[in-house]
Amino acid sequence: MKIGEFIRDSAGAESVRVEDKNLLSGGAIQENRALTVFIQGGEFNGEHELVMRAEAPATIAESRPLAQQFAILQAVKTAGVNVPKPLWYCGDNTVAGKPFYLMQRIYGEALGVRVTRMGKQPGIAAELAAELAKIHTITPPAESLSFLEDVRSTPAIDAIHKYQAYLDDLPEPHPPLEWTLRWLQINAPARDEIVLCHRDFRTGNYMVNDGKVSGILDWEFSGWGDPHEDVAWFCARCWRFSAPQMEAGGIATRDVFYDAYERASGRTLNRSLIHYWETMAHARWAVIALQQTMRHRSNVEPSLELALIGRRVAELEYECLKLTEAL
Amino acid sequence: MRCRPDALELLETAEKTLADDVAPDLSNRQRYNVALIASAMGIAQRELRGGVSAWPGELAALEKLYERNRKAEPSQALDLLNRRFAADLRTGRFDTKGLDRKAAIKILKEDVLARMAEDNPHYQK
Numbered sequence: 088m089k090i091g092e093f094i095r096d097s098a099g100a101e102s103v104r105v106e107d108k109n110l111l112s113g114g115a116i117q118e119n120r121a122l123t124v125f126i127q128g129g130e131f132n133g134e135h136e137l138v139m140r141a142e143a144p145a146t147i148a149e150s151r152p153l154a155q156q157f158a159i160l161q162a163v164k165t166a167g168v169n170v171p172k173p174l175w176y177c178g179d180n181t182v183a184g185k186p187f188y189l190m191q192r193i194y195g196e197a198l199g200v201r202v203t204r205m206g207k208q209p210g211i212a213a214e215l216a217a218e219l220a221k222i223h224t225i226t227p228p229a230e231s232l233s234f235l236e237d238v239r240s241t242p243a244i245d246a247i248h249k250y251q252a253y254l255d256d257l258p259e260p261h262p263p264l265e266w267t268l269r270w271l272q273i274n275a276p277a278r279d280e281i282v283l284c285h286r287d288f289r290t291g292n293y294m295v296n297d298g299k300v301s302g303i304l305d306w307e308f309s310g311w312g313d314p315h316e317d318v319a320w321f322c323a324r325c326w327r328f329s330a331p332q333m334e335a336g337g338i339a340t341r342d343v344f345y346d347a348y349e350r351a352s353g354r355t356l357n358r359s360l361i362h363y364w365e366t367m368a369h370a371r372w373a374v375i376a377l378q379q380t381m382r383h384r385s386n387v388e389p390s391l392e393l394a395l396i397g398r399r400v401a402e403l404e405y406e407c408l409k410l411t412e413a414l
Numbered sequence: 415m416r417c418r419p420d421a422l423e424l425l426e427t428a429e430k431t432l433a434d435d436v437a438p439d440l441s442n443r444q445r446y447n448v449a450l451i452a453s454a455m456g457i458a459q460r461e462l463r464g465g466v467s468a469w470p471g472e473l474a475a476l477e478k479l480y481e482r483n484r485k486a487e488p489s490q491a492l493d494l495l496n497r498r499f500a501a502d503l504r505t506g507r508f509d510t511k512g513l514d515r516k517a518a519i520k521i522l523k524e525d526v527l528a529r530m531a532e533d534n535p536h537y538q539k
Contacts (some may be wrong), residue, residue, distance in 0.1 A: 260500035401529035
């Protein structure tokens with residue numbers, strides 16, 4: 088079966104023609120292609136610009152299978168989050184050689200360097216904060232998200248154990264990350280409110296078009312957690328690209344982002360928890376960067392880009408040492 | 415004795431040729447790849463100027479922390495001592511205030527700053 092036939096059957100159409108346009112940039116782990124689809128008959132009759140998201144040759148442990156990403160995308164769309172409309176998931180490898188799903192294509196700029204070069208964008212930051220508050224309205228148990236792992240101890244302690252296990256799988260020891268994870272363990276907050284966290288909510292993972300957010304992308308790491316984790320990830324130094332002085336995502340001050348989040352969510356953000364989760368953010372990104380580099384080193388996916396990600400670890404460790412007051 | 419230009423000089427010249435002669439004629443996508451290549455060559459040059467470790471005092475500092483005499487090859491000793499250091503950090507050996515904790519923090523600091531100088535010297539601290 089070809090992709091066209093899959094779409095025809097899924098859309099209840101009479102016939103479908105697919106034009107494969109090109110590989111879209113973005114997504115170090117997944118592969119995104121732009122498709123123009125002409126559908127005849129059924130409720131989707133007409134021309135559609137879609138994105139086909141397929142599983143990359145090698146993924147990392149943090150990354151969710153595509154079927155789960157699709158279910159999360161459906162759940163957040165239902166909750167009113169601004170995301171590309173998810174259409175159909177295909178788990179049959181005979182159609183495209185690997186699992187994929189189709190979603191509506193959205194337009195705009197997503198590249199972190201370019202977004203942060205546009206200067207101060209408090210409106211975008213406030214919009215994003217409101218979107219984040221909407222994501223955080225989803226709480227366990229959620230039937231369509233039953234595959235999400237329960238929080239076993241606390242979100243922080245679960246995360247620390249996971250990252251320690253990831254470090255154990257790497258060939259070299261990483262003392263600065265061990266130091267940081269130990270600090271995180273000693274200072275771990277008690278269990279509190281649990282919500283759906285995006286877990287990669289940052290500049291680079293949303294699109295901006297005509298001064299507005301056109302959609303939140305990349306749901307491959309989402310799971311149950313502490314709402315402060317997403318707020319801290321967005322503000323972490325490692326995601327400010329060319330504007331490190333703009334502490335909220337390289338596009339606004341923290342106050343703009345925090346205020347908009349608090350207004351939209353009705354929660355009061357705890358500043359010391361944000362500091363805690365920002366420390367976790369750098370440790371987590373460092374561990375993921377090391378895993379990414381292993382995809383290159385193990386020859387599963389040789390790539391200079393992946394090789395160089397491993398050399399970003401020192402600057403992440405620097406931020407960790409600063410946040411844990413070792414510097 | 416090796417001939418000149420040596421590895422460092424070759425990398426430097428190759429990087430300059432890439433940036434000055436090759437990059438201007440390329441598409442955006444290829445320019446991105448050239449930037450990655452230039453970045454890798456830059457890191458390689460800075461690493462080659464150093465020794466086994468990113469900072470010269472690493473082995474001595476770890477040996478002092480563990481009161482260990484030099485027996486193994488430096489690269490092997492570094493690996494073994496860093497493994498022990500990492501394990502001790504995890505199990506909390508340096509949790510309490512004292513000389514060991516101070517020494518441990520100093521090692522972490524030196525290590526990270528030295529590697530940063532190699533990997534991303536333009537990072538805005």
